[in-house]
Amino acid sequence: MVAHVSRNWGGPWSAVLASKLRLWQKKRGNRRTGSPIVARVGETVFFAALFLLSATILVAAITFRLLPSLKPRTWTQGQSFWLLVFALGSLAILSATRLIYRLLVHRTSAERRKALARRASELDPRADRGPALRDYPTIPQNANLVNSPGITLAYRLPIASSPIVRTWISAVAAMILSGLTAVVAVVVYQQFQQEGSISWLMLLLVLPMLVATIWCVKDFFYCLVLFNSVGPTQVEVSDLPLIPGQRYAVFLSQAGQVNVVALTMKLVCQEEVTYREGTDVRTERREVAERTVLECRDFTIKAGIPFEYQAEFFLPDEAMHSFKAPNNAIRWQLVVTGKYRKWPPTQRVFPLIVIPLMGQVNTPDSGESAGKGGFTWNP
């Protein structure tokens, strides 16, 4: 039996013991440099004062409305009684909610809150957990991936961003902008007919709208023609969820009527992180692993005869599983990229779920000693 003891000799006191009170503090996402005790007390006092103030005025306003004889001479109230009640009521509810939350979490650690939240979610009968992934916390469910059987292989994968949706969005944007531009153009024309001149302000408004409308309409027709020419892409896999160390068959079907320069399918692992910078929420994605599954060059797809190709890929033992948390994610996906002779390139993404390899053995070389970088796959 191997045991290891850690002791916090002169160890890390939590930030509660911050020695100095700082007037100016830095804020980095959720992390602040100031004293959490001062922050908690300040927040509690602020919301308590806000609640007391709003509740007192609200009660006074309602009492004086119901019992005018009690109303002091100094109390004046306009016609907007219900607006006052609405505003003060909202303020009282908001501050009371925040005050109760603050009191409930007083001296409650983040771990305890998380444990309570987890227990509550486990008791929630509405929480739908797929049977396959019930034992795999933080791995997204694969219900949407396995509900569509394939023709050649077991499962047909859904597309992450459908070209049909893109075409629809483009069509709606083009219609809305065209309508707005038409209305403004009519107003300008009527002004020109009545006054014989056009104001510069209206002209400055209508010209950018006209340019944006032309761009949107062009984009819509571009999407429409591209969709009809390149056609839908279908991807099927032999099994789901994927397990490291296994070999899988994949089937690609590409319809359309187009001369293809290169059609490539890659297995990609992508990290996605979300972070806050001030009031901005930013998301960054990075491909950390990639393997070419198939690559075909210089061929023609004819109408009614889709291009079909079956290949195999191997998921290495050391591949990380899929992971999904509120601010961080690891995604596996099959990315189909097409380059065409007359059309711009297309990229279609098909998500996958990878679960960890069970019964992983302890190996002496695993651990923190492994260095950074050095991707271990061979394409």
Place this chain on the structure above:
Amino acid sequence: MEPLISIQLFDHLPAYRPGQILKCDYQIDAVEAGSLQAVEASVLWYTEGKGDQDMGVHYFERRVAADVEDGDLRVLRSFRTPLPNSPLSYAGQLLYIHWCVRVRIFFRQGKEACFDHPFRLGNLTLRGRR
């Protein structure tokens, strides 16, 4: 004087396997017997990297003085828990996933102190290529 929190893990090197039983002992020293209000021990994962931090608690126990026979929360305490299948420890480019046993102590006068003992779950060595 600062408190001394000792955490002992068994069979955790080089890494735990998913489903393996984690056995942990912990003890608090260098504090007076009646000064502790509560002690929390948890087995948790958390993310580190460019994104905001996520955390998940796999095992949690909270003990107050009333839970212990003579009210002394400093004495050696053991717990065991089977580890989950995921998430495995991971070192990527934008994102790291760490596992640890965390012991947090609450003093009667309002102060807190905590200490983490990291460990690895799974033996992934795959890293980013850039």
